[in-house]
Amino acid sequence: MMRVALLLVLFASSALAVEPSERLADPAREARARAISQSLRCVVCQNESIDESNADIAHDLRRLLRERITAGDSDDAARQFIVARYGNFVLLRPPVMASTWVLWFGAPTALLLALIGLVFARRRAPAPPSPLTALEQARLAALLDKRE
Numbered sequence: 001m002m003r004v005a006l007l008l009v010l011f012a013s014s015a016l017a018v019e020p021s022e023r024l025a026d027p028a029r030e031a032r033a034r035a036i037s038q039s040l041r042c043v044v045c046q047n048e049s050i051d052e053s054n055a056d057i058a059h060d061l062r063r064l065l066r067e068r069i070t071a072g073d074s075d076d077a078a079r080q081f082i083v084a085r086y087g088n089f090v091l092l093r094p095p096v097m098a099s100t101w102v103l104w105f106g107a108p109t110a111l112l113l114a115l116i117g118l119v120f121a122r123r124r125a126p127a128p129p130s131p132l133t134a135l136e137q138a139r140l141a142a143l144l145d146k147r148e
Helices: 002-015 027-037 056-070 075-086 098-123 134-147
Strands: none
Touching: 027 056, 027 075, 056 075
């Protein structure tokens, strides 16, 4: 029961991210704004789109996006306006280029390096000790006899 309540709270909070005061009167423009805002990353939350985020910066970005659409910008022009201000990091799917390689390849590279490290760590495991020779067993027995 508790899990269901938690899921409802999580889904309700993202559904309420776009406030009624932000919405455009024209349904077609609002649909465009929602589609664009789902492709833009909240720079605070980083794993949510500005459409889902309740952060103040996400609110400001949604408002800015709607201003650009109301001003007559195309979808691409409105998106590029925000990218020009915040960089490619604001895109949930940034273009693959030298400056975004870390975003695209950082996590897979770290995972690969960790796996390689594990393989080498297992190879360097110490070998089990060799059994004692007859001479070593005799010395050990003599030492133990001396202690008693």
